[in-house]
Amino acid sequence: MKLVFATNNRHKLEELQAILGNHFTLLSLKDIECFEDIPEEQPTLDGNASQKAFFVYDKFGINCFADDTGLEIEALNGEPGVYSARYAGEEKSAEANMKKVLDKLAKINDRKARFRTVISLVINGEEKQFEGIVDGEILREKQGGAGFGYDPIFKPEGENRSFAEMELSEKNKISHRGRAVQKLVDYLKKLD
Template identity: 60%
Template sequence: MLGPDFQLFSLDDIGYQSEIPENHKTLEDNATEKARCIYMKYKIDTFADDTGLEIGVLNGEPGVFSARYAGKEKNSNANMDKVLKKLHGVRNRNAQFRTVISLIYRGKEILFEGIVKGNILERKHGNSGFGYDPIFQ
């Protein structure tokens, strides 16, 4: 798809073993920080992302804090339970998953955004997928 001039490498492929902190207040800043970290260390074109679940009636929560919404340990079930508790009895359950990709290509930084709109279910359905999938439709 990209042609012969492009090769994709994972962090494992390039020997990067550390975790890049996600301590910013926006998806854009987290994605940019991750891309810059790899670009500065390896001097290679890089892309990185950050994704969050944004619930309208909760003013965009959990948003950038989606992975740690219920605590530092990144527990998907606890995160979903917290969302369901906050939305108990709420009719407007509009939500969206938003992903921001930061691309550094030939030294130029470009941001891309993708959004999937949906609703938060009243209870968990199934256990496949990851993160908030069992409560998002």
């Protein structure tokens, strides 16, 4: 089955194709010649995922899925949440975002956080959503050079390494995106 993954993020695409394996052919927005900015104007992760998936489906008529992910930090009342990618500004700088989080938590000992991913799948105009959550904590400084986004400052529960210190295959087994995608894959396999 061919599915469009509504993203231009090469890291996300590679991460997902690795999880999906050979069961599905993932197409990117570039593959379907969608070069415009897809709106993300909703106040929730669920709403953004849905808005992105329906935008592609309605415009191109191709079955697709979209995701939205947020880092939710307990001591910051769930921030950055839906604004995770642009927490420190519209330029979406991972370095600036991490710095802002570390600065805000500098004098705070409660560092509990979670990553949450919501995937919206639209097949023939029908939507189904899948959620993946991984609990953990924010480190006091960056650790590791792999991954992307907040990976160097997030340590998942039960681990002594940050996401950025893990191989992609290790991260995929326990990550929020990995968990949401597994639910997506289980659902898609039933359709196959």
